[in-house]
């Protein structure tokens with residue numbers, strides 16, 4: 001039995017359909033099973049929440065492999081980014097060790113470090129440390145920006161592209177190697193098949209091109225066939241504006257400063273898409289994926 005967390009997310013939903021197509025038995029730890037759509041009848045469901053570690057114990061019963069994707073890039077009413085991305089992973093790993101899980105697959109992020117300026121990438125660094133110290137086989141994936149047509153972030157950009165000018169937070173100079181969620185899911189499937197007995201593996205998930213934040217926005221505008229001048233909004237203004245918006249709207253805010261700040265720090269792999277290709281996956285260019293959508 002494989003336990004998948006984050007099955008309703010961008011990578012998780014693509015991964016789940018692949019695992020089921022391979023005939024794997026999957027249990028999903030979810031907050032709301034309805035968000036699994038039609039897949040919910042094909043999996044075992046464990047109701048749980050990252051902020052509720054006792055829910056992990058039931059979910060882990062009889063499980064040999066955990067794929068832990070669930071995470072958040074904004075605070076939730078029941079847990080902060082640090083609790084959701086850092087402490088919850090720590091607790092999940094501890095629970096997995098106690099239940100005799102053999103293999104733990106974890107999604108960290110490129111750039112994760114305890115010194116990173118973003119809360120999310122600091123929390124991911126602590127989580128990655130917990131996985132590295134655990135007494136089980138581990139596979140860590142560190143992706144750059146993950147995207148898919150219709151995802152929340154691209155949908156937000158699509159809406160902003162309706163304005164006469166396209167706002168970009170800050171100077172837009174941070175650089176990324178965007179990877180399509182379907183390519184990321186293919187990498188996970190390939191890593192699960194590859195049973196070479198190695199105790200710890202780490203793969204960096206980078207797409208085939210390096211693009212700045214500004215270049216990504218231009219790529220999105222081209223795919224939408226909308227020609228708009230870019231308006232670079234000074235970072236302190238974006239930070240203040242989004243903090244006010246979050247204070248006013250709470251969880252319904254369309255964007256938060258913690259999310260926007262993630263586009264201020266580069267997420268690059270030194271060896272490009274080599275790890276992706278080593279797993280037998282040929283990563284697609286962002287422009288090709290968006291134009292085909």
Ligand SMILES: NC(=O)c1ccc[n+]([C@@H]2O[C@H](COP(=O)([O-])OP(=O)(O)OC[C@H]3O[C@@H](n4cnc5c(N)ncnc54)[C@H](OP(=O)(O)O)[C@@H]3O)[C@@H](O)[C@H]2O)c1
Nearest residue numbers: 006007008009010011031049050069070071107109145146
């Ligand atoms: N997307 C990127 O650019 C990127 C970059 C680097 C690393 N990563 C990492 O890659 C992994 C997958 O990312 P993704 O983009 O697929 O994530 P995503 O689309 O944001 O999905 C997040 C998932 O986590 C679940 N989740 C959130 N809060 C939860 C909670 N309190 N309890 C239980 N489940 C909860 C969500 O479930 P609900 O349906 O209940 O909300 C959803 O299934 C994550 O670990 C992420 O940090 C992503």
